[in-house]
Amino acid sequence: MPSHTVADLLRGLAAGDFSSEEITQQYLDAIADRDGQINSFITVTREQALEQARAADNARQRGNAGALCGLPIAHKDIFCTEGVRTSCASKMLDNFIAPYSATVVNNMASAGAVMLGKTNLDEFAMGSSNETSYYGTVRNPWNTDRVPGGSSGGSAAAIAAGLAPAATGTDTGGSIRQPAALCGLTGLKPTYGRVSRYGMIAFASSLDQAGPMARSAEDCALLLQSMAGFDERDSTSMDVRVDDYAGALDQDLRGLKIGLPKEYFSAGLDPAIGDAVHAALEEYRKMGAETVEISLPHTELAVPCYYVIAPAEASTNLSRFDGVRYGYRCENPADLDDLYTRSREEGFGEEVKRRILVGTYALSAGFYDAYYRKAQQIRRLIKQDFTDAFKQVDIIAGPTTPNPAFGIGEKVSDPVTMYLEDIYTIAVNLAGLPALSMPVGFAGELPAGMQLIGRDFDEGRLLAAAHQYQQRSDWHLRTAPDCA
Amino acid sequence: MQWEVVIGLEVHVQLTTKSKIFSGASTAFGATPNSQACAVDLALPGTLPVLNEQAVNDAILFGLAIDADICRDSVFERKNYFYPDLPKGYQTSQMDKPIVGHGVVEIRLEDGSTRNIRVHHAHLEEDAGKSLHEDFHGMSGIDLNRAGTPLIEIVSEPDLRSAEEAVAYLRKIHSIVTYLGISDGDMSQGSMRCDANVSVRLKGEEEYGTRAEIKNINSFRFVERAIKVEAQRQIDLIEDGGKVVQETRLYDSDKNETRSMRSKEEANDYRYFPCPDLLPVHIEQSLIDSLQKQMPELPDAKRQRFETEYGLSTYDASLLTAERSIADFFEACSKVAGDAKLAANWVNGELSAALNREGKALKDSPVSAEQLGGLIVRIRDNSISGKIAKQVFEALWNGDGQSADEVIEAKGLKQVSDTGALEAMVDEVIAANPAQVEQYRAADDGKRKKLIGFFVGQIMKASKGQANPGMVNQLLNKKLSD
Numbered sequence: 001m002p003s004h005t006v007a008d009l010l011r012g013l014a015a016g017d018f019s020s021e022e023i024t025q026q027y028l029d030a031i032a033d034r035d036g037q038i039n040s041f042i043t044v045t046r047e048q049a050l051e052q053a054r055a056a057d058n059a060r061q062r063g064n065a066g067a068l069c070g071l072p073i074a075h076k077d078i079f080c081t082e083g084v085r086t087s088c089a090s091k092m093l094d095n096f097i098a099p100y101s102a103t104v105v106n107n108m109a110s111a112g113a114v115m116l117g118k119t120n121l122d123e124f125a126m127g128s129s130n131e132t133s134y135y136g137t138v139r140n141p142w143n144t145d146r147v148p149g150g151s152s153g154g155s156a157a158a159i160a161a162g163l164a165p166a167a168t169g170t171d172t173g174g175s176i177r178q179p180a181a182l183c184g185l186t187g188l189k190p191t192y193g194r195v196s197r198y199g200m201i202a203f204a205s206s207l208d209q210a211g212p213m214a215r216s217a218e219d220c221a222l223l224l225q226s227m228a229g230f231d232e233r234d235s236t237s238m239d240v241r242v243d244d245y246a247g248a249l250d251q252d253l254r255g256l257k258i259g260l261p262k263e264y265f266s267a268g269l270d271p272a273i274g275d276a277v278h279a280a281l282e283e284y285r286k287m288g289a290e291t292v293e294i295s296l297p298h299t300e301l302a303v304p305c306y307y308v309i310a311p312a313e314a315s316t317n318l319s320r321f322d323g324v325r326y327g328y329r330c331e332n333p334a335d336l337d338d339l340y341t342r343s344r345e346e347g348f349g350e351e352v353k354r355r356i357l358v359g360t361y362a363l364s365a366g367f368y369d370a371y372y373r374k375a376q377q378i379r380r381l382i383k384q385d386f387t388d389a390f391k392q393v394d395i396i397a398g399p400t401t402p403n404p405a406f407g408i409g410e411k412v413s414d415p416v417t418m419y420l421e422d423i424y425t426i427a428v429n430l431a432g433l434p435a436l437s438m439p440v441g442f443a444g445e446l447p448a449g450m451q452l453i454g455r456d457f458d459e460g461r462l463l464a465a466a467h468q469y470q471q472r473s474d475w476h477l478r479t480a481p482d483c484a
Numbered sequence: 485m486q487w488e489v490v491i492g493l494e495v496h497v498q499l500t501t502k503s504k505i506f507s508g509a510s511t512a513f514g515a516t517p518n519s520q521a522c523a524v525d526l527a528l529p530g531t532l533p534v535l536n537e538q539a540v541n542d543a544i545l546f547g548l549a550i551d552a553d554i555c556r557d558s559v560f561e562r563k564n565y566f567y568p569d570l571p572k573g574y575q576t577s578q579m580d581k582p583i584v585g586h587g588v589v590e591i592r593l594e595d596g597s598t599r600n601i602r603v604h605h606a607h608l609e610e611d612a613g614k615s616l617h618e619d620f621h622g623m624s625g626i627d628l629n630r631a632g633t634p635l636i637e638i639v640s641e642p643d644l645r646s647a648e649e650a651v652a653y654l655r656k657i658h659s660i661v662t663y664l665g666i667s668d669g670d671m672s673q674g675s676m677r678c679d680a681n682v683s684v685r686l687k688g689e690e691e692y693g694t695r696a697e698i699k700n701i702n703s704f705r706f707v708e709r710a711i712k713v714e715a716q717r718q719i720d721l722i723e724d725g726g727k728v729v730q731e732t733r734l735y736d737s738d739k740n741e742t743r744s745m746r747s748k749e750e751a752n753d754y755r756y757f758p759c760p761d762l763l764p765v766h767i768e769q770s771l772i773d774s775l776q777k778q779m780p781e782l783p784d785a786k787r788q789r790f791e792t793e794y795g796l797s798t799y800d801a802s803l804l805t806a807e808r809s810i811a812d813f814f815e816a817c818s819k820v821a822g823d824a825k826l827a828a829n830w831v832n833g834e835l836s837a838a839l840n841r842e843g844k845a846l847k848d849s850p851v852s853a854e855q856l857g858g859l860i861v862r863i864r865d866n867s868i869s870g871k872i873a874k875q876v877f878e879a880l881w882n883g884d885g886q887s888a889d890e891v892i893e894a895k896g897l898k899q900v901s902d903t904g905a906l907e908a909m910v911d912e913v914i915a916a917n918p919a920q921v922e923q924y925r926a927a928d929d930g931k932r933k934k935l936i937g938f939f940v941g942q943i944m945k946a947s948k949g950q951a952n953p954g955m956v957n958q959l960l961n962k963k964l965s966d
Contacts, residue, residue, distance in 0.1 A: 199530040205760035319573020363755035
């Protein structure tokens with residue numbers, strides 16, 4: 001069961017090899033047995049999951065099976081789920097029971113998916129290691145002294161540990177791709193506007209995008225099919241046709257032009273990861289693809305640009321957590337200012353407060369032009385780099401992260417080093433492009449990921465390119481030790 | 485010393501859209517607290533705004549009405565501050581690229597002169613909720629029904645020079661938005677609210693003085709009083725050797741004074757920036773064109789038409805066109821009456837006085853336009869005199885009868901125009917007053933005109949006012965000269 005892919009499970013469910021209730025029960029048991037060590041779930045919705053599984057089995061018997069009918073999945077605890085605590089891994093929302101469900105949650109439920117529970121993350125998705133969660137650090141199943149990456153670290157660790165076959169994630173600066181890389185999974189950040197943000201607790205609105213995390217590109221294709229689509233409740237979602245992702249996986253890659261940005265293969269890249277990526281690229285050439293060196297000249301500006309824009313947006317997105325209507329409220333406030341100050345001081349963790357302060361500063365009178373406006377100008381240059389590159393190539397490839405999973409506690413006290421973890425992933429969010437990470441080998445005992453970046457709404461091509469590679473490799477099917 | 489007051493107004497107008505500017509919740513006034521606040525209005529985590537198209541159309545209409553440029557790509561921004569009735573911790577508003585650019589509003593002053601007041605811009609934004617400080621035993625209650633109600637904020641240049649001008653400007657804005665039908669303009673329910681930036685300077689001075697912003701003045705009368713009292717405060721302060729400080733002040737209508745709310749140093753840094761949840765609003769020329777076609781006749785155009793079409797004075801036409809409802813009433817009345825000038829006199833005179841006396845709005849008038857028109861018809865055909873007409877009007881006002889004819893009939897108020905009956909009355913009066921007849925006959929033409937009034941009066945008295953005064957005059961002239 002642990003190494004089963006979504007595609008396997010859907011085939012087995014369709015063939016009647018097992019029921020949804022059976023596999024849901026097995027995943028729930030696995031969570032009960034082993035998540036104490038991993039800490040990938042914040043909330044397990046055991047009874048609700050079994051109920052949904054039975055309903056799915058009934059639907060299937062009636063010949064009424066949706067695309068994901070009976071498939072157990074986990075949702076990152078950043079998506080509102082009606083009647084279930086939605087904490088965003090923050091003390092601030094520890095008591096928050098969402099009265100409505102996110103569009104993504106509804107879409108997947110309508111397709112028949114069963115929710116196992118809500119996965120851990122960095123508080124308000126702010127982090128690259130899953131160490132900032134109010135509910136404790138998540139451990140990497142490949143080596144439990146290492147981080148799983150973040151912010152969707154709980155989703156990644158749960159899949160890698162065999163506690164769920166798939167999960168949703170969100171990606172603001174690499175939060176799907178980096179943990180996917182660090183945990184040996186496939187994860188896709190779709191084009192900005194491809195998946196509705198309604199009901200997904202906002203970190204940085206112009207960068208946030210939800211996407212699937214699973215073992216294989218095929219799995220991601222199956223999941224994205226149900227997640228994607230226009231939503232009239234999200235003004236930034238795009239009314240663009242959803243392609244048949246699974247149906248388009250079998251593509252001949254001959255003639256595919258792959259751009260390799262020289263800036264992504266420079267000093268600072270772990271040599272073992274570099275080797276794994278180069279080996280994968282060799283496979284692509286064998287499949288008939290062509291690789292070309294390209295340049296994305298503003299790459300080095302991506303991290304500083306992001307760390308102005310994302311905190312600026314976050315600083316105001318998080319203003320609603322004020323202790324007035326819901327969420328954490330300090331005890332015995334003396335007056336209104338005290339209510340605000342202590343509720344927010346006690347309710348938010350260190351990293352969240354750091355980003356609120358940075359963002360508030362960047363938007364302040366007298367600093368706006370120097371920081372926020374300048375960052376927006378740089379953002380346009382970064383987008384232009386990609387636009388220019390895509391005139392020459394069909395997709396862009398490179399490592400997802402400069403390093404494999406680092407040790408728990410290793411970087412948490414040094415935010416700038418931590419921020420540089422996302423050096424290869426951040427520019428993609430600034431440009432709004434789709435990108436996926438997939439496993440291409442190991443750096444020692446730890447997974448190494450390769451990133452594929454596509455044109456706007458070209459998710460189909462990315463998934464097909466990854467799928468073709470996965471037809472010739474088995475990195476994505478490897479399981480972490482003790483999780484087999 | 486000769487002081488000059490300089491005023492700029494920020495007028496907030498609630499739009500009468502059915503739903504809120506960024507959510508589907510209703511905007512109806514007066515519902516149970518928090519019954520009209522949905523997940524978006526409550527700023528639940530994960531919720532997102534979706535712009536109400538009608539609010540955009542309303543703002544464009546207003547812009548066209550004041551001859552302003554419509555911004556083809558306007559942008560919503562977040563105005564950040566903490567307050568319990570502001571659920572998101574920011575107000576979604578517009579700053580750099582408001583939907584309505586520079587425009588002009590013409591105001592007409594008491595002496596009949598006009599001035600053009602420049603509008604700096606007008607922008608769309610959401611209203612906040614309300615904090616309720618009573619009935620909660622030392623705590624405050626929050627009602628978020630109003631949160632998210634669409635507003636346009638109309639910001640004038642500092643072009644106003646007196647409290648009276650400010651009121652005239654405010655009335656004109658009121659008249660434009662109600663003509664357009666984009667707001668009910670009801671200041672008592674907060675549909676229109678006003679902040680005033682007030683400063684003073686010596687006449688002839690180029691530089692503006694330091695201004696104070698007076699917040700939330702919610703009636704025409706208070707606008708006038710608040711500006712006057714604030715200007716006087718600043719003048720007194722300067723004449724006593726003091727200095728005006730830039731600050732926000734609150735007008736207390738009970739004490740008729742303004743007092744400091746917060747100084748410039750304490751002012752919020754709102755950290756405006758473009759709202760990433762909303763795309764820029766792109767407006768096609770075709771939308772502007774189609775709204776231009778829907779534009780109703782506006783107050784100034786209507787006033788001019790009333791002057792030319794009905795031959796009314798500018799003064800009468802201005803009064804009649806101040807509100808669309810009055811203008812509509814007048815036109816309906818005039819159509820029935822067949823005499824625009826009489827209709828204007830009655831609407832601006834008797835009707836307006838009666839409404840004022842009882843504090844009624846025109847829509848609650850007990851006398852309809854058709855009833856008043858019917859009354860005027862009877863004046864015109866000499867069925868009743870002007871004096872009797874006032875009695876008929878009173879009767880209609882009090883609900884004694886469905887029409888003027890019914891009242892005249894029931895009360896027997898019909899004017900006596902029967903020559904025979906009038907002749908008898910004239911003969912009687914002449915016979916009963918031989919001394920006055922002597923006096924009349926001895927007088928010259930100039931004096932005669934005065935003396936004849938005595939006889940007319942006697943006849944009117946005898947006829948209880950029902951004698952046709954024109955015919956009485958004619959008969960008297962004839963008989964007294966015999």
